Amino acid sequence: MVTEFKKGLANDGEVIAMLPSYVINRPTGSEVGVYLALDLGGTNFRVCRVNLEGYGNMRLTSAKYTISDELKTGPGEKLFEFLADCVAAFCKDYGLDPTGDSIPMGFTFSFPCKQIAIDKGMLILIKAIVNDTVGTLIAHAYSDPQTYISVILGTGTNAAYVEKVANIRKWGSGSGEVIINTEWGAYKEASILPITHWDNALDRKTTNPKQQIFEKMISGMYLGEIVRLILIDLIKSGELFNGVGSQLLEEPYHFDTAYMSRIERDHSLGLSDTKQVLEDVMGVVNSSIDDRRIVKHVCELVGTRAARLAAAGVAALVTKINRLDACTVAIDGSLFEHYPHFGNRMRDALRELLGITAQNILLEQARDGSGQGAALIAALV
Numbered sequence: 001m002v003t004e005f006k007k008g009l010a011n012d013g014e015v016i017a018m019l020p021s022y023v024i025n026r027p028t029g030s031e032v033g034v035y036l037a038l039d040l041g042g043t044n045f046r047v048c049r050v051n052l053e054g055y056g057n058m059r060l061t062s063a064k065y066t067i068s069d070e071l072k073t074g075p076g077e078k079l080f081e082f083l084a085d086c087v088a089a090f091c092k093d094y095g096l097d098p099t100g101d102s103i104p105m106g107f108t109f110s111f112p113c114k115q116i117a118i119d120k121g122m123l124i125l126i127k128a129i130v131n132d133t134v135g136t137l138i139a140h141a142y143s144d145p146q147t148y149i150s151v152i153l154g155t156g157t158n159a160a161y162v163e164k165v166a167n168i169r170k171w172g173s174g175s176g177e178v179i180i181n182t183e184w185g186a187y188k189e190a191s192i193l194p195i196t197h198w199d200n201a202l203d204r205k206t207t208n209p210k211q212q213i214f215e216k217m218i219s220g221m222y223l224g225e226i227v228r229l230i231l232i233d234l235i236k237s238g239e240l241f242n243g244v245g246s247q248l249l250e251e252p253y254h255f256d257t258a259y260m261s262r263i264e265r266d267h268s269l270g271l272s273d274t275k276q277v278l279e280d281v282m283g284v285v286n287s288s289i290d291d292r293r294i295v296k297h298v299c300e301l302v303g304t305r306a307a308r309l310a311a312a313g314v315a316a317l318v319t320k321i322n323r324l325d326a327c328t329v330a331i332d333g334s335l336f337e338h339y340p341h342f343g344n345r346m347r348d349a350l351r352e353l354l355g356i357t358a359q360n361i362l363l364e365q366a367r368d369g370s371g372q373g374a375a376l377i378a379a380l381v
């Protein structure tokens with residue numbers, strides 16, 4: 001991975017894109033003031049008022065506005081007019097007076113943009129994306145200056161980190177540092193990744209085959225589907241449910257990753273909650289205790305592999321930036337937050353990879369990088 005990171009820093013168009021974010025400062029924790037942050041995602045638009053209080057403390061108030069389908073598919077001007085109306089309404093409701101002193105504003109725009117400066121980006125195409133990692137890093141660094149890396153482990157996965165400009169060969173020369181959005185989910189080195197035929201089967205049926213392979217082995221969007229494919233094979237070979245499947249089990253993506261969490265959390269003697277999930281979600285009645293143990297074990301294997309691969313990515317980044325002595329990794333996303341043992345499995349893998357120095361690497365839960373991070377970036381600019 002380190003080799004691929006370096007390639008991405010040297011040239012455009014490499015597998016791991018290593019996109020410079022143009023965020024060249026990290027917060028010190030002493031920034032103060034009132035800022036607005038806008039967060040435009042797939043379905044909602046969020047406006048936040050962020051009060052930076054110094055000493056690494058901040059307060060955030062926010063309101064959500066729904067983007068109608070008409071706005072989503074209509075002309076850009078209409079969308080941006082709507083966004084402006086929301087900001088105006090928010091200011092009124094929350095007692096901000098933008099006609100007085102101007103209020104600096106940051107904008108988390110969760111669509112793929114080729115950034116050309118800190119306040120300029122060109123929209124490339126609409127799909128899920130880019131700089132939530134950068135927001136997460138900045139937001140966490142406000143209260144913990146040792147934060148050099150951030151990771152998203154949710155529906156998708158990605159990481160950002162602090163790089164020396166001098167190391168970004170595709171930029172020519174330069175000094176100082178900049179946050180790089182790695183887009184590590186694109187990593188796909190088949191000679192290194194433990195890719196199984198279930199991974200390949202899943203990949204073939206996606207809209208972006210042969211891409212985002214690392215992400216497809218790690219993130220919440222796919223883990224349940226990998227488990228489903230394995231279970232189907234176990235049924236076919238007669239090792240599960242007496243060889244009898246169900247119609248629901250045949251439906252792609254019907255087994256959501258959240259059910260893996262539930263099953264992994266089931267420590268009851270008869271695995272009763274697992275039985276419930278199998279019945280309610282998969283339409284499998286009459287599972288035996290052995291069946292349920294097998295299903296739980298498959299979830300453990302797929303979930304553990306995901307955590308260990310994510311940890312391998314973290315180990316690669318820490319090594320790349322030479323921060324084995326002290327580094328906080330800010331991690332956001334539903335997998336890290338809600339999937340049982342995910343963090344500890346990552347910590348175990350880090351210890352195996354880095355030995356005793358792994359204790360210097362802190363994996364910490366981060367939240368709301370899009371809101372807090374955008375406001376902070378506005379403050380830094």
Ligand code: BGC
Nearest residue numbers: 128129130133152156157158
């Ligand atoms: C996207 C990244 C994003 C990550 C986490 C991935 O699918 O490619 O840009 O940071 O999901 O949300």
